[in-house]
Amino acid sequence: MLIYYTDHFVLPLPPGHRFPMRKYAALRERVAAVAGPLLREPPGATDDQLARAHDTAYITAVSSGTLDTCAQRRIGFPWSPAMVERSRRSAGATVAACRSALVHGCGINLGGGTHHAHRDFGEGFCVFNDAAVAARAMQSERRVERVLIVDLDVHQGDGTAAIFAGDSTTFTFSLHCRNNFPFRKCHSDLDVELDDGADDHAYLAALCNALPRAVERSRPQLAIYLAGADPFVDDRLGRLALTKAGLAARDRFVLDTLRDAGVPMAIAMAGGYADRIDDIVDIHFATVCCALERFRAMRKAVQTQAHRAA
Numbered sequence: 417m418l419i420y421y422t423d424h425f426v427l428p429l430p431p432g433h434r435f436p437m438r439k440y441a442a443l444r445e446r447v448a449a450v451a452g453p454l455l456r457e458p459p460g461a462t463d464d465q466l467a468r469a470h471d472t473a474y475i476t477a478v479s480s481g482t483l484d485t486c487a488q489r490r491i492g493f494p495w496s497p498a499m500v501e502r503s504r505r506s507a508g509a510t511v512a513a514c515r516s517a518l519v520h521g522c523g524i525n526l527g528g529g530t531h532h533a534h535r536d537f538g539e540g541f542c543v544f545n546d547a548a549v550a551a552r553a554m555q556s557e558r559r560v561e562r563v564l565i566v567d568l569d570v571h572q573g574d575g576t577a578a579i580f581a582g583d584s585t586t587f588t589f590s591l592h593c594r595n596n597f598p599f600r601k602c603h604s605d606l607d608v609e610l611d612d613g614a615d616d617h618a619y620l621a622a623l624c625n626a627l628p629r630a631v632e633r634s635r636p637q638l639a640i641y642l643a644g645a646d647p648f649v650d651d652r653l654g655r656l657a658l659t660k661a662g663l664a665a666r667d668r669f670v671l672d673t674l675r676d677a678g679v680p681m682a683i684a685m686a687g688g689y690a691d692r693i694d695d696i697v698d699i700h701f702a703t704v705c706c707a708l709e710r711f712r713a714m715r716k717a718v719q720t721q722a723h724r725a726a
């Protein structure tokens with residue numbers, strides 16, 4: 417499996433900006449120490465790839481820096497050519513992670529999960545919707561027909577739900593906090609809402625009930641998993657109360673369920689806003705290690721089988 421990083425495409429932010437941009441480089445460093453040879457720089461998403469999920473006028477306005485002040489403020493990042501490049505690379509990383517998934521069973525984007533980006537506007541630190549761009553890329557290349565999006569960021573995947581509304585080829589599943597951004601939610605194919613303060617037990621019970629239903633209903637040939645770190649108890653924007661152990665159990669359940677159903681998976685990191693950057697990085701790193709363990713174990717089993725057969 418391959419792991420794509422984009423943290424070296426720096427998105428310049430003014431001092432004091434509340435987005436924890438440092439988490440991406442810190443995560444890549446931790447991953448490099450255990451899986452350095454798997455790391456790759458992704459190509460940026462092309463206009464054609466973006467246009468399968470976004471309005472062309474919006475793509476042009478982002479690319480040329482002609483978004484109006486209101487649209488810019490809604491995204492939450494100041495415009496710069498570097499912001500555009502970073503956003504394209506981030507979407508390209510999920511496209512590349514999907515390609516890796518379809519070859520190796522799994523692929524990872526160490527960023528991405530920008531699920532508040534709608535067809536014709538961006539919001540909440542999301543410019544382009546990487547999961548939507550990647551799902552449509554795999555479908556238009558005829559690599560797969562049916563895609564499942566498993567969105568476990570604590571905020572609802574409203575942009576993804578809106579982009580795929582009425583599209584029966586892509587099933588959107590979002591498990592999120594009810595009383596949290598976005599306050600006007602869009603309908604996913606399956607939405608499960610948790611109340612403020614939901615703990616490991618409540619979260620895992622809801623997930624164990626919902627994910628198998630989502631897999632059964634969608635019969636996916638590819639899944640894109642948004643493994644948000646923001647259901648964590650100390651997250652500033654989360655409102656839930658999961659521990660790191662609970663989040664690791666979540667990842668194991670998702671990866672095992674998809675693997676046992678024979679579904680290749682691309683994983684994107686999505687949100688994480690704990691005050692301690694190390695907490696965010698610990699949670700994302702555990703997700704990456706969970707995938708590495710499973711796919712290394714799988715490769716070993718295949719090699720042992722081949723060895724025995726020989």
Ligand SMILES: [Zn+2]
Pocket residue numbers: 569570571644646686687688
């Ligand atoms: Zn989030």
